[in-house]
Amino acid sequence: MSGNLLEPDGPAVAAPQPANERDERRSRRPDEERRREEKIRELLTREGERLSQGAIQNLTRDLGVSRATAYRMIKTFRTCGAVTSPFTRPVGRPKGARVLDATREFLIRDAIENFYLQPSRPKFSQLVREINKRCLKERLPAPNWRTIKARVHDVDVETRARRRSESE
Numbered sequence: 001m002s003g004n005l006l007e008p009d010g011p012a013v014a015a016p017q018p019a020n021e022r023d024e025r026r027s028r029r030p031d032e033e034r035r036r037e038e039k040i041r042e043l044l045t046r047e048g049e050r051l052s053q054g055a056i057q058n059l060t061r062d063l064g065v066s067r068a069t070a071y072r073m074i075k076t077f078r079t080c081g082a083v084t085s086p087f088t089r090p091v092g093r094p095k096g097a098r099v100l101d102a103t104r105e106f107l108i109r110d111a112i113e114n115f116y117l118q119p120s121r122p123k124f125s126q127l128v129r130e131i132n133k134r135c136l137k138e139r140l141p142a143p144n145w146r147t148i149k150a151r152v153h154d155v156d157v158e159t160r161a162r163r164r165s166e167s168e
Contacts, residue, residue: 036063037083040074104143107134108151116152117163124149 039062047055051074060070073083098105108131116127132142152160 033083036073037077039063040077040083044074044077100143100147101140103138104135104140105151107131107138107140108143108148110134112152112155117155117160119165121164124152127152 039059043051043055043059056067056070060067063070063073065073077083093099100108111127111131111134115130116122116124122130128145128148131148135142
């Protein structure tokens, strides 16, 4: 303890950045993208279709990116004539992508049609258990309950109401 009440005793903590510094960094992004596009355009006009390892190494050093990112930028530039920086690209699976195999999709659809959409109105948890049983019987991994819920919501509301004898 230093004895001075105005000095902190612990390690120095970085103060949050003021908004104007963040805004300044954001305003530099288009300039950085333009610089990257110019470098890639220059490289492609100089080297042509086939790029040497040395040219790629120089590009990665100039742009401050990895080799994989450089190749990704070149590919993007060749397809659309622009370079999007890595931090602006969406990450992860596209919204609405379906990745289950056809067998499990069929099992889910069949269970929804023949088990869930009945006037007896089984609970959603019972549907999940039924699909899990069917997958186990076929020696397939069971889908997540969120996947099943998405497939149930894909069924048209009118069809659901008609099949379960519901009134709107």
